[in-house]
Amino acid sequence: MKTHQLTLATLLLTLFLINNLKAQTIDSLKIIPINPTSNDTIKVISYTTFPYGDCNLGSSSVNIVDSIITIYTSYNIGLYPAFCNSIDTLTIGILNAGTYELTCHLSDTAPPTTYDIDTIIFTVQQGSGLQLIDNSGQEIKAYPNPTTTEIYINLKTQLNERHDIDIYSVFGQKIKTIKTDKKKILIDISDLTEGVYFI
Structure with a gap:
């Protein structure tokens, strides 16, 4: 059994x-x-x-x-x-x-x-040559948004670092370049036509 x-x-x-x-x-x-x-x-x-x-x-x-x-x-x-x-x-x-x-x-x-x-x-497939760039370590603040006359830019940067701040139209055309070594800048944009821009 x-x-x-x-x-x-x-x-x-x-x-x-x-x-x-x-x-x-x-x-x-x-x-x-x-x-x-x-x-x-x-x-x-x-x-x-x-x-x-x-x-x-x-x-x-x-x-x-x-x-x-x-x-x-x-x-x-x-x-x-x-x-x-x-x-x-x-x-x-x-x-x-x-x-x-x-x-x-x-x-x-x-x-x-x-x-x-x-x-x-x-x-x-072969890539286009364009890649996303990781900017997570770079902090840029722009305010006020929207604005018509001036905009403040705050950069998280080391002292005495030189930067170019470029403003582009929605068509990719470079409109303005500002060279600075400051962390906080005031940019006059009153001469720009109303629209959307990229910094």
Whole structure:
């Protein structure tokens, strides 16, 4: 009798493990931005499904060798029998123009097992040469806004640093340049026609 119970328990456990191994899947992978250029920071969104909740991303790594990108994702899954969907965004980085093959490995932490592998191919176009410049460290305040006669400019700068303050029209035409080494300046704009300008 005990032998039959042990055999039945072993069979149920085996079926349970086989079912769980097949149930954990990568539903899809998406590259963002959709049409990346060599100026973009490229990311991949991984949509995964697990037969048990929670399904938190425990760790991930991105390896790039030439045009081959390999991503390893490891999830911490719970024991509660409920479907768990996970949407995770992983940063690949800035890539040169070309065609890339990205392979994502879905695994669990204990025991370390790969459950699913998905591969996509995408192309990075050559960028225009224009990039966004991070000016977060430079603080410029202009007030009042709107104004018709004068505007104050406050610069967060070191003493005795020389700056050019340019005023542009909405068409990109440089209207005026002010050279200064001061932190706070008053600019007379009464000679400008009414409109929108960029400093």
